[in-house]
Amino acid sequence: MSKRLALLQHLLLAILSVSSTESRRTPFACDPRNASTRSLQFCRTNLPIHVRVRDLLGRLTLQEKTRLLVNNAIAVPRLGIKGYEWWSEALHGVSNVGPGTKFGGSFPGATSFPQVITTAASFNESLWEKIGRVVSDEARAMYNGGMAGLTYWSPNVNIFRDPRWGRGQETPGEDPVLAGKYAANYVRGLQIAVGNRLKVAACCKHYTAYDLDNWKGVDRYHFNARVSKQDLVDTYDVPFKACVVEGKVASVMCSYNQVNGKPTCADPDLLKGTIRGQWHLNGYIVSDCDSVGVMYDTQHFTATPEEAAAATIKAGLDLDCGPFLAVYTDQAIRRGLLAEADVDMALANTMTVQMRLGMFDGEPSAQPYGRLGPKHVCTPAHKQLALEAARQGIVLLKNSGPLPLSTSHHHRTIAVIGPNSDVTETMIGNYAGVACGYTSPLQGISRYARTIHQAGCSNVACTANNLFGAAEAAARQADATVLVMGLDQSMEAEFRDREGLLLPGHQQELVSRVARASRGPTVLVLMSGGPIDVSFAKNDRRISAILWAGYPGQAGGAAIADVLFGTTNPGGKLPMTWYPQSYIAKVPMMNMGMRPSGGYPGRTYRFYKGPVVFPFGHGLSYTHFKQSLAFSPTDLPVLINTNLFAAKNYSTLSTNAIRVKHAKCDSLSLPLHIDVENTGDMDGTHTLLVFSEPPATIKWSPDKQLIGFRRVHVTAGSIQRVHIDIHACEHLSIVDEFGIRRIPMGAHSLHIGDLKHSISLQAKLEGIKN
Numbered sequence: 001m002s003k004r005l006a007l008l009q010h011l012l013l014a015i016l017s018v019s020s021t022e023s024r025r026t027p028f029a030c031d032p033r034n035a036s037t038r039s040l041q042f043c044r045t046n047l048p049i050h051v052r053v054r055d056l057l058g059r060l061t062l063q064e065k066t067r068l069l070v071n072n073a074i075a076v077p078r079l080g081i082k083g084y085e086w087w088s089e090a091l092h093g094v095s096n097v098g099p100g101t102k103f104g105g106s107f108p109g110a111t112s113f114p115q116v117i118t119t120a121a122s123f124n125e126s127l128w129e130k131i132g133r134v135v136s137d138e139a140r141a142m143y144n145g146g147m148a149g150l151t152y153w154s155p156n157v158n159i160f161r162d163p164r165w166g167r168g169q170e171t172p173g174e175d176p177v178l179a180g181k182y183a184a185n186y187v188r189g190l191q192i193a194v195g196n197r198l199k200v201a202a203c204c205k206h207y208t209a210y211d212l213d214n215w216k217g218v219d220r221y222h223f224n225a226r227v228s229k230q231d232l233v234d235t236y237d238v239p240f241k242a243c244v245v246e247g248k249v250a251s252v253m254c255s256y257n258q259v260n261g262k263p264t265c266a267d268p269d270l271l272k273g274t275i276r277g278q279w280h281l282n283g284y285i286v287s288d289c290d291s292v293g294v295m296y297d298t299q300h301f302t303a304t305p306e307e308a309a310a311a312t313i314k315a316g317l318d319l320d321c322g323p324f325l326a327v328y329t330d331q332a333i334r335r336g337l338l339a340e341a342d343v344d345m346a347l348a349n350t351m352t353v354q355m356r357l358g359m360f361d362g363e364p365s366a367q368p369y370g371r372l373g374p375k376h377v378c379t380p381a382h383k384q385l386a387l388e389a390a391r392q393g394i395v396l397l398k399n400s401g402p403l404p405l406s407t408s409h410h411h412r413t414i415a416v417i418g419p420n421s422d423v424t425e426t427m428i429g430n431y432a433g434v435a436c437g438y439t440s441p442l443q444g445i446s447r448y449a450r451t452i453h454q455a456g457c458s459n460v461a462c463t464a465n466n467l468f469g470a471a472e473a474a475a476r477q478a479d480a481t482v483l484v485m486g487l488d489q490s491m492e493a494e495f496r497d498r499e500g501l502l503l504p505g506h507q508q509e510l511v512s513r514v515a516r517a518s519r520g521p522t523v524l525v526l527m528s529g530g531p532i533d534v535s536f537a538k539n540d541r542r543i544s545a546i547l548w549a550g551y552p553g554q555a556g557g558a559a560i561a562d563v564l565f566g567t568t569n570p571g572g573k574l575p576m577t578w579y580p581q582s583y584i585a586k587v588p589m590m591n592m593g594m595r596p597s598g599g600y601p602g603r604t605y606r607f608y609k610g611p612v613v614f615p616f617g618h619g620l621s622y623t624h625f626k627q628s629l630a631f632s633p634t635d636l637p638v639l640i641n642t643n644l645f646a647a648k649n650y651s652t653l654s655t656n657a658i659r660v661k662h663a664k665c666d667s668l669s670l671p672l673h674i675d676v677e678n679t680g681d682m683d684g685t686h687t688l689l690v691f692s693e694p695p696a697t698i699k700w701s702p703d704k705q706l707i708g709f710r711r712v713h714v715t716a717g718s719i720q721r722v723h724i725d726i727h728a729c730e731h732l733s734i735v736d737e738f739g740i741r742r743i744p745m746g747a748h749s750l751h752i753g754d755l756k757h758s759i760s761l762q763a764k765l766e767g768i769k770n
């Protein structure tokens with residue numbers, strides 16, 4: 001009887017939570033109970049959206065319009081429209097960083113996935129989309145409960161160009177192809193577009209060449225990023241193009257910094273010319289918060305605030321995160337600096353997105369996703385996905401034999417030491433919300449073995465060594481020692497770039513002393529967003545293994561333990577280069593150049609050829625994999641579109657490279673079949689990375705660049721065949737000094753692990769036989 005009563009109480013609670021959720025979300029607009037507005041044309045869902053938008057714009061006064069140009073858009077009661085807060089965040093779970101989202105009541109928290117840099121290390125496109133889908137479920141549920149909006153200013157797809165950048169943790173890493181694939185997949189998962197309709201509206205930020213926050217007195221508000229056309233096209237813009245073209249994102253955010261002397265939010269070449277003109281954004285462009293004000297007050301780009309307002313709107317900005325446009329746009333129009341039609345164009349873009357979200361369709365509960373509520377947040381399935389994402393993102397950097405640990409034989413007592421050994425909020429990084437719950441590393445390891453815990457340092461700054469003695473004593477008593485060290489948001493964060501790459505304070509001393517004292521093997525686990533120079537640990541035989549966990553999310557401690565004890569076989573790969581400390585002396589953060597020049601060594605694995613601690617793509621497994629080419633064509637004729645290619649250019653066919661726009665790209669694809677064999681005795685996941693290297697005659701290209709990747713699970717002793725299509729226009733093209741994408745003729749080398757394969761490209765005019 002008590003079980004039945006408990007079941008009835010549970011059902012009643014669920015019903016009440018759903019009904020209370022629905023009662024809190026009154027229609028944003030077009031309430032069917034409002035007789036004065038329900039017959040208005042913009043409320044008629046059977047009309048095309050552009051017709052409805054035009055009707056709504058025609059009913060607004062200029063004063064109303066200017067107050068709708070900002071993130072905290074006003075209500076228009078006479079038209080039955082509620083106020084709306086545009087700013088919500090969902091970088092790796094619904095976040096309360098922006099004012100549009102709140103936690104409490106029926107929504108005490110949301111699933112907090114690993115920080116993006118960790119999830120990127122999985123190199124798993126389907127995982128990224130699944131995470132987006134879960135986040136959109138929880139976002140819609142919170143919107144239905146009146147606790148969140150539907151416009152989420154995520155993801156951050158800037159290139160992790162400099163290892164000191166405090167926000168590198170938010171990004172998918174240093175490679176533009178990886179970042180672009182992450183962007184497109186996460187956006188697709190968030191938006192779940194059906195036709196022109198959206199579940200939530202994502203936003204790719206911060207456009208463009210933004211990756212400096214506050215370094216040695218230079219901050220993002222004053223920084224002028226000097227970027228070559230070549231670097232802009234083949235590095236900085238690549239993820240944003242993928243976001244718009246492949247992901248069909250509903251918004252792009254322009255950044256604080258200037259690019260080549262112009263604020264990005266006032267540059268018509270970037271906004272109207274590239275985002276809308278070349279990439280055909282179907283959505284709105286929003287400023288980073290207060291960046292329009294920064295442009296006038298801090299950068300002094302215009303003489304008056306009205307000129308600043310006019311410059312941004314005319315350049316293509318649709319929405320201001322901040323009050324600036326609401327204050328100065330009216331006067332800009334009255335002074336003849338701006339036309340009301342320019343404002344209408346901006347509002348048409350934002351209102352169109354709102355209508356695609358169903359915000360002008362009346363009763364929310366009757367719409368798709370209208371029944372999502374509290375029971376759809378922090379579900380067991382969502383928590384399990386957060387755990388799985390953390391497992392997939394952990395990277396095994398070094399293993400001389402002790403891992404995985406064995407509780408049945410040698411490792412029944414584990415010393416767990418370090419300032420990050422029992423943390424919770426540290427694991428979710430920045431731009432996070434309130435997690436459903438946490439499993440710290442100590443808690444995770446305690447599920448497998450008896451633990452002896454010592455922090456060693458009171459925090460990651462580790463300014464004193466007075467606790468080291470107790471840590472050494474713990475290591476002497478244990479069968480194995482796990483040190484959980486690294487960084488947190490006090491060391492790297494928004495507006496907080498690092499000065500160096502070493503472990504903070506006395507952390508290195510603690511690691512070395514504990515390793516000397518340890519009775520059993522010593523394992524170093526690192527939490528960080530950016531790379532750390534741990535050369536000392538890499539070269540210390542007493543430190544048997546090193547794991548990088550990034551910021552692994554709410555279930556991070558469980559995932560770390562699962563990897564340590566072999567429940568999970570690690571398969572993550574580094575999405576960024578780990579440089580030695582000596583590297584940063586040669587590269588000022590303000591130098592945006594990707595390519596080496598003089599004493600400047602260049603950036604990222606694509607251009608930097610000096611010593612590294614661990615390279616991009618590095619990651620070990622508990623088993624061994626062997627790769628072999630099963631099918632690999634050696635020649636690819638490049639057909640030239642004679643309609644676009646003038647006869648006078650015929651001579652260039654035999655020289656270096658042809659423009660991509662002159663090639664018949666649809667015909668330039670070839671299949672690559674690769675066999676992956678697990679030669680070990682443990683099931684595992686292998687991440688296949690395919691790089692291309694252009695002909696040696698091309699001097700202005702990367703030495704090699706990632707063109708494709710695939711994560712494949714292979715049981716012990718078996719073989720899996722992986723199919724990867726190589727598209728010449730996309731994968732074998734490079735960008736010249738003028739920012740023009742070209743396909744070099746000649747022998748291209750494909751690198752797949754230790755394998756190398758050559759593909760010869762030869763230009764051929766369509767209809768002309770060789």
